Amino acid sequence: MSSTMSRITPLSPPYPPEIQAQFDRIMRGAPPLMLFRVMAGHARAWDKFRASSLLDPGPLSLREREIVIDRTCALARCEYEWGVHVAIFAKAAQLTETEVRATVQDGAEASCWSQAEKALIAAVDALHHRATWSEAEFAALRAHYDEAKILEIILLCGFYRTVAYLANGLALPLEENAARFPQL
Structure with a gap:
């Protein structure tokens, strides 16, 4: 790139x-x-x-929205958009350094996440890898999120997957002040 x-x-x-x-x-x-x-x-x-912009105040909290976006971008290996979102929104979303790192390096079982956030991240992972949810994954998500939030999760995953395609496919250079993926 x-x-x-x-x-x-x-x-x-x-x-x-x-x-x-x-x-x-x-x-x-x-x-x-x-x-x-x-x-x-x-x-x-x-x-x-x-x-298609989904950065308006929607049904998800800022924290939930950013977890979905950061995880989607991390799974798609889109450092460009992940870094922009971390730099601009992580602090306001009250994401700790450990949580930001976990969006790239860990899955839903990382100890830093609440039960609702674990269900959220598992849902993002399933959509990324299989474009669907099992009944158990949906039930776990539904235990914490209503229909409006679930639809927003799907829309965010799809839109930011598209953004990842754009940024990666166009080989966009990383923004100067954006965060960088954590080193493994």
């Missing part, structure tokens, strides 16, 4: 006013991520990508 450039050339500033306004809304004043700059160069892809 290239360490400095994407396989598809990203937009460079100055951005068209409509794109700049979209970047400003998403990034809240920070420079746009490479992923956004690549996608925004292709109107259809950018529109579809933005329409």
Whole structure:
């Protein structure tokens, strides 16, 4: 993977006013991520990508959402998106260093997780590996999460699997201030 450039050339500033306004809304004043700059160069892809955004306040807590995203990205070996999320959201989601490391190195049985979080991570793992849940996995998940949360989990896993495909397939260079996968 290239360490400095994407396989598809990203937009460079100055951005068209409509794109700049979209970047400003998403990034809240920070420079746009490479992923956004690549996608925004292709109107259809950018529109579809933005329409799938799941970073709004949904039925999951910030902590639950970030566990799902971090684990999905880790399983897909997408250091780019995992690192962005850890850098931006881990502290606000109250994820400890041990928990952040566990999203990459451990499964649902890591001792740092609550029972609900263990069910959540097992659900993410099952979707990643088999694209479904066994009755036992679903029952474990259902014991802690209602239907709206379960649907959000599926949507997050699918969307961030797509993000992983984009970031990995385009060989996006890691963002300068993003976290890096922990060393084994």
